[in-house]
Amino acid sequence: MIRARLALVALLVFSFVSALHAEDIPADEAAEWKAQMRERFLEWQQAPGKLDNVRFQLVTVGPGITVTTAFGHSAIRVLAGDAFGPNDYYVDFGEYDESMAFLWRFLRGNARFYLNVVSTGSAYEFWDSAARGMLATELNLDSAAKSKLLDIIAMQLREQTDGYEYDNYHSNCVTYIADVLSEATNEKVGLDAFDAGKVS
Numbered sequence: 001m002i003r004a005r006l007a008l009v010a011l012l013v014f015s016f017v018s019a020l021h022a023e024d025i026p027a028d029e030a031a032e033w034k035a036q037m038r039e040r041f042l043e044w045q046q047a048p049g050k051l052d053n054v055r056f057q058l059v060t061v062g063p064g065i066t067v068t069t070a071f072g073h074s075a076i077r078v079l080a081g082d083a084f085g086p087n088d089y090y091v092d093f094g095e096y097d098e099s100m101a102f103l104w105r106f107l108r109g110n111a112r113f114y115l116n117v118v119s120t121g122s123a124y125e126f127w128d129s130a131a132r133g134m135l136a137t138e139l140n141l142d143s144a145a146k147s148k149l150l151d152i153i154a155m156q157l158r159e160q161t162d163g164y165e166y167d168n169y170h171s172n173c174v175t176y177i178a179d180v181l182s183e184a185t186n187e188k189v190g191l192d193a194f195d196a197g198k199v200s
Contacts, residue, residue, distance in 0.1 A: 035117060038157055041089050041117045044080070045154045051146055054080040057136040058177065059090065061127055069132075074173045076099070076180075077120055077136055090123035091153055092116045093180075094173030096166075112163040113173070115156050140151070141185065149184035 044050060061073035073094060080087040095116040096102055105111040127134050141149065166172055181189045 010140075027048055034118065037118050038116070039080075041091075042154055042157065044087055045150050050080060050150070052148075053147060054078065056139040056141055056146065056149065057121075058139055060135045060137070062132040064130060064132055071168075071172075073132075074177055075123070076139075076149075076153070076177060078153070079120070083112075084121040084124070088120040090118050090120040092118065092123070092173075094166075095175040106166070109167075111166045113166045114163040117153075117157065121134050139181075145185045149180065152180050152183055 028106050055078075057077040057079065059075040061075070063072045064123050075093065076091040078087075078089040078091060082088070091115070093115055095114045096106075096111065102111060124134060162169060164176070169175075178189045
């Protein structure tokens with residue numbers, strides 16, 4: 001009984017907040033824009049000399065007030081050239097459809113998350129409008145790791161069309177990033193210890 005009531009409250013909060021932050025862009029236009037951004041990134045990824053000035057950053061987004069946003073969010077920023085310029089990409093490993101059906105699947109533990117790439121400028125505007133901050137931390141990668149990471153991201157964008165099964169602890173936007181960074185650097189990336197709020 002308590003579980004059912006909690007689920008109902010979560011559904012109501014989710015629907016209310018989603019309505020507050022609903023975008024004015026029609027779904028078909030948004031899908032087309034996302035597809036164009038994806039193709040632009042993939043074209044740039046294949047261009048010669050792309051590694052000359054490319055930087056990678058780990059983006060951490062503050063927590064929100066709904067069930068699906070309470071744990072915060074993470075993404076990878078791929079920046080070549082000017083900040084917020086045409087080649088400043090926000091690679092999102094935790095996109096989902098904001099629907100009641102999704103929340104029900106999320107609460108049952110069988111939700112699916114998806115990969116997407118958008119401009120960092122649009123991501124910044126979105127998180128700013130949601131009153132959630134963005135913190136970018138530079139990733140110190142050599143040329144080989146940069147090249148491999150770009151290849152992994154491109155491959156995932158092309159092949160990961162069905163998304164992945166979300167898990168609160170083992171399969172989410174944070175663990176996905178840890179996995180691709182581990183593969184790109186040939187080193188295990190993760191938490192070594194977590195004690196009294198201090199991460200080492």
